[in-house]
Amino acid sequence: MTLSRDTQVTAPALELRGLWAGYGATPALQDVSLAVAQGQFMGIIGPNGAGKSTLFKAILGLVKPWRGDTLVFGRPSREMRAAIGYMPQIELVDWDFPVTVADVALMGRYGPLGLLRRPAAADRDAADQALERAGMLPLRDRLVGELSGGQRRRVLLARALVNNPRLLLLDEPMAGLDAAAQHQLLDILAGLRAQGATIVMNTHDLSCVSSSCDRACCLQRAVVALGAPHEVLTEKILSQTFGIHLLTVHHPDGSTYAYQHHHIGDAPEPSGLHHD
Amino acid sequence: MSRKGLSPFLAEGTGDVPPFFPTTYVGGRVGATTFATAKRQRPPRAPMHLITDPWHFEFMQRAFIVATLAAVVCAVVGVYVVLKGLAFMGDAIAHSSLAGMAASFALGGSVLWGAIAWVAPASLAITYLSRRARLLLDTTIGIIYAAGFALGLVIISRQDSYATDLFSFLFGNVLGVSWTDVAIVAAVAAAILAIIAALYKELLFATYDGAMAAASGIPVRAMEYLLPLLIGFTAVASLKTVGIVLVLALLVTPAATARLLARRLPAMVLVSVLAAWAAVIAGLYLSYHLDLPSGPAIVLVSTAIFLAALLLSPSRGLLRRRPGISIPVP
Numbered sequence: 001m002t003l004s005r006d007t008q009v010t011a012p013a014l015e016l017r018g019l020w021a022g023y024g025a026t027p028a029l030q031d032v033s034l035a036v037a038q039g040q041f042m043g044i045i046g047p048n049g050a051g052k053s054t055l056f057k058a059i060l061g062l063v064k065p066w067r068g069d070t071l072v073f074g075r076p077s078r079e080m081r082a083a084i085g086y087m088p089q090i091e092l093v094d095w096d097f098p099v100t101v102a103d104v105a106l107m108g109r110y111g112p113l114g115l116l117r118r119p120a121a122a123d124r125d126a127a128d129q130a131l132e133r134a135g136m137l138p139l140r141d142r143l144v145g146e147l148s149g150g151q152r153r154r155v156l157l158a159r160a161l162v163n164n165p166r167l168l169l170l171d172e173p174m175a176g177l178d179a180a181a182q183h184q185l186l187d188i189l190a191g192l193r194a195q196g197a198t199i200v201m202n203t204h205d206l207s208c209v210s211s212s213c214d215r216a217c218c219l220q221r222a223v224v225a226l227g228a229p230h231e232v233l234t235e236k237i238l239s240q241t242f243g244i245h246l247l248t249v250h251h252p253d254g255s256t257y258a259y260q261h262h263h264i265g266d267a268p269e270p271s272g273l274h275h276d
Numbered sequence: 277m278s279r280k281g282l283s284p285f286l287a288e289g290t291g292d293v294p295p296f297f298p299t300t301y302v303g304g305r306v307g308a309t310t311f312a313t314a315k316r317q318r319p320p321r322a323p324m325h326l327i328t329d330p331w332h333f334e335f336m337q338r339a340f341i342v343a344t345l346a347a348v349v350c351a352v353v354g355v356y357v358v359l360k361g362l363a364f365m366g367d368a369i370a371h372s373s374l375a376g377m378a379a380s381f382a383l384g385g386s387v388l389w390g391a392i393a394w395v396a397p398a399s400l401a402i403t404y405l406s407r408r409a410r411l412l413l414d415t416t417i418g419i420i421y422a423a424g425f426a427l428g429l430v431i432i433s434r435q436d437s438y439a440t441d442l443f444s445f446l447f448g449n450v451l452g453v454s455w456t457d458v459a460i461v462a463a464v465a466a467a468i469l470a471i472i473a474a475l476y477k478e479l480l481f482a483t484y485d486g487a488m489a490a491a492s493g494i495p496v497r498a499m500e501y502l503l504p505l506l507i508g509f510t511a512v513a514s515l516k517t518v519g520i521v522l523v524l525a526l527l528v529t530p531a532a533t534a535r536l537l538a539r540r541l542p543a544m545v546l547v548s549v550l551a552a553w554a555a556v557i558a559g560l561y562l563s564y565h566l567d568l569p570s571g572p573a574i575v576l577v578s579t580a581i582f583l584a585a586l587l588l589s590p591s592r593g594l595l596r597r598r599p600g601i602s603i604p605v606p
Contacts, residue, residue, distance in 0.1 A: 060491040086491050093485050097359060098541050107484070110477045111492030118477070143539060159488070 011074030013038045013167045013198035014059070019068035021051075021058045028054040030222045032068070036215065038166075041189070041199045043209030043229070046219035047242050052202040053089070055219070056169045060086055072167055082112055085165030087156045089172045095145050101155050102140040105131050108162030126162050134158035134188060150181030157188065168192065170201040174208050186212050206233055330564045338458050339450045343556035343574065345458075345465040346514040346526060351552035352472055353510040354531030355545050356503060360483055363528050365402065365504060368417045370511035370523035372398050372424025377445050377515070378431035387445070388460045391515055395508030398424055403501050448519030448571040450560070457516055464513045468506055475502070480541060517556065518571040525575040526552060533582045536589035551581050 012035040019032040028051040036042045046052050057063040059070045059077045072080035085108075105127035109119055131137040134154040139147070144155060153173055160168060168189075174182050186208070189199055203209060209216050209229050216232040218224040218241040225237045330336040357366050373391040380390020398420050405416040432442050444452070453461075472479065481489040482499040490496040507527070514523045530552035531544070538544035559574030566573075587595050 057487075062487060062490055081491075081493055084491075086488060088485065088488050088491075092487050094359075097484050098535070098539060098544050099480075099484060100540060103540070104484075107477075107481050107488075108492065110481050111489070111494055113477070115478065115495075116474055 011038075012036055012071070013040070013073060014200060015069075015071040015074075016055075016059075017069040017071070019055075019058060019070060020066040021054055021063050021068075022066065023063075027066070028221065029058065029065075032219070032223055034217055034223055034226055036198055036200055038073075038198050039193065039196060040215050041193055041213045042201070042215040042217060043213035044200065044202050044217045044219055045204065045206060045209060045241065046224075050220045050241070052219055053171055056086065056171055056200075056202065059169065060084065080167075082163055083166045085160035085163065085168045087153070087160040087168070087170045087173060089175070090149070090152050090156065093144075093152075093156065095147075095152065097144065099144055100140065101131065101136055101142050101144060101147070101158075102127060104144055104155050105136075105140075105158045105162055108159040112163060127158075130158040130162040131155075133161055133192070135184070148181075150177055150184060153177065153181075153185055154188070157185070161192070166197060168197055168199045170199065172202055172204070174201075174203050174205045182208065206238075209233065326561070326565060330561065335451050335453075336560070336564065338453050338455065339560055339570070340557065341458050342453045342461050343450055343517045343560055344553060345461050346517040347530070347552035347556040348549055349465045349468045349510045349513045350523075350526040351530045351534075351548040352469065352545055353506050354527045354529075354552075355534065355541070355548050356479065356483055357507060357527050358531040358535055360503070362503070362507065363524060364414065365417050366507050366511065366527045367524040368421035369395055369399055369402075369504065369508040370515075370520045372420050372428075373508070373511060373515065374428025374445055374520055375424040375431070376428075377520075378428040378441075381441065381445075382431050382435060386456065386460070388457055388512065388515065391512045392460075392464070392509070394424065395512055396505065399504040399508035400501055402504050444519075445515075446519050446521045447569065448515060448517055448522070450517045450570045453516045461513050461516065464509050468509055468513070471502070471506065475499075479503070518574055522571050522575050525578060526555075529575070529578040529582050530555065533578075533585045536582075536585040536592050539591075551585075552578065555581055 014034075014036040016032050016034050019029055020027060022028045028049075032051075032055065044052055044055065054063055058065045059072070061078050061081075070077040072083060077084070102124075106119055106123060108130065109123040109126060113119060113123065128137060128140065131140055134157045136151065136154050136158050139151065139155075144152070147155060157170075157173070160170075170189075173185060177185065182205075189212070193199060201209075201213070210233055213229055215227070216229040217226045218232055218237055220241045220243070224241045225232045331340075354366075357363055373394050376390040376392070376394025377387040378390070380393070381387050402413065402416050402420050405411060405419070406413045409416070428445070429442075432438055432445070435441055478489075478494050478499060479502075481492075481494050482496045483503075486496050489499075510527065511520070511523045514526050518526050531548045533551040534544040534546075534548035538547045555578035556574050559577040560570055562568055562577065563570035563573040585593070587593055590596060
């Protein structure tokens with residue numbers, strides 16, 4: 001994954017300008033503007049329903065923005081599909097499907113291949129290389145239903161990597177993973193960054209953002225705060241973002257933890273994939 | 277072999293038969309009288325003739341061809357139906373096609389053309405209404421189901437031969453297919469298989485993970501219209517073999533059998549086709565020799581094959597040894 005040195009080398013990997021998007025008449029994103037420089041690792045945090053997934057969907061063209069621009073390496077994101085690798089939430093994938101790990105990785109090549117063209121040996125090689133980078137090559141012939149939670153993330157990551165994207169969008173990659181599986185995934189992401197990839201991740205995991213990301217964004221339909229994790233992950237900002245009082249603890253190693261004083265029922269994230 | 281007693285079933289020379297045979301349904305039994313009549317013409321035969329006997333009759337040859345075509349398309353499309361949980365959609369489109377069949381029949385045309393003319397807009401309407409009116413797919417499927425079936429019943433009720441016509445629509449009449457019917461079913465089947473072969477990877481990706489497929493440029497929305505259309509035309513191809521009530525069985529049972537036995541999708545398609553084909557051939561022989569109605573015989577053989585797979589499946593079978601290590605749970 002080498003960064004091609006073209007004319008847009010100085011453009012941000014991802015830039016959103018005044019982005020509005022929503023479902024029906026309800027806005028899920030209100031005037032979101034942010035930029036992620038090339039090579040950065042940004043963590044986007046916010047409660048359920050804050051528009052985190054909608055942000056990705058708007059970039060990917062799955063949700064039509066009401067207004068505003070989504071630029072990837074300085075160009076409209078719809079023209080830059082091949083440069084974006086997307087890893088959906090694992091809940092959106094049918095894990096009981098009769099496909100193997102290698103089949104799923106190969107699916108990443110289907111779109112660029114275009115209609116009526118069948119995958120060739122080169123596509124299978126690319127899929128195997130992506131599996132290798134995600135540490136899944138030894139399991140290539142397993143059915144996806146036989147994988148653990150961490151392995152499921154990594155097969156989706158492999159599929160996102162198969163076209164050598166320069167920008168990776170990861171939707172809740174850490175949710176439900178134990179510490180060991182999280183570290184394994186973060187190690188892989190660190191390796192990808194070393195090769196020049198820009199990564200944007202949605203997460204609920206504040207400590208993960210604090211320890212691994214170099215940029216953090218708090219989203220609550222609008223951008224609440226944007227900056228280095230230690231500037232953003234403060235009690236005041238987190239309380240604004242999550243709408244409830246949070247106690248944050250900054251540990252000496254730089255990690256930040258937030259504790260909820262009381263639990264409020266999570267609003268379900270609006271899903272506009274099927275009926276909009 | 278004398279064909280004297282078979283009239284009107286076998287029209288000598290043309291090989292053509294009228295679409296429906298009231299005599300076929302005497303006493304509410306489909307096909308029974310015709311087989312009995314046919315076999316009374318000949319002395320008992322050696323066991324080998326149990327296999328070859330039916331082939332002496334042109335109507336059985338046509339039945340074998342049409343049933344094979346229906347089995348193959350049902351088996352292939354059924355794989356997507358089973359994996360996506362679209363059984364209700366298949367049942368609904370088949371039932372709603374009664375409107376097209378009845379209208380065409382009332383106008384003196386071929387029921388197959390009527391069914392084709394109906395299922396195309398009805399299948400597209402299911403997805404379109406669900407999108408435009410923001411209704412669940414299940415809801416719009418139910419509306420099309422009931423509306424088409426009711427319209428068909430109203431049209432048939434205006435005909436003189438209400439009961440017998442309805443019976444042949446609902447339960448099929450594979451022994452009464454004409455060569456024209458065979459040609460129509462063959463064309464429909466070929467079109468379905470060609471589309472699936474051409475769009476295999478798109479259908480696979482869109483079925484497995486629609487959001488990601490859309491994000492990577494697969495025309496997922498077009499696929500959401502295409503799949504009901506394929507299911508609708510599959511129902512048309514199977515109308516003559518099992519009738520609209522039992523199309524669902526041919527659509528889901530062989531594919532479900534394959535789900536139990538196959539690991540990957542290509543293998544699942546192959547096993548599904550073999551299971552469906554075995555069911556229609558064995559069902560037709562049983563129907564011939566035991567004087568059983570052919571559609572139900574096919575469905576029961578298909579169910580028996582499924583039950584065998586359910587017992588013996590290496591991964592999901594009821595008789596398999598429980599694994600020592602638990603499979604990870606999501």
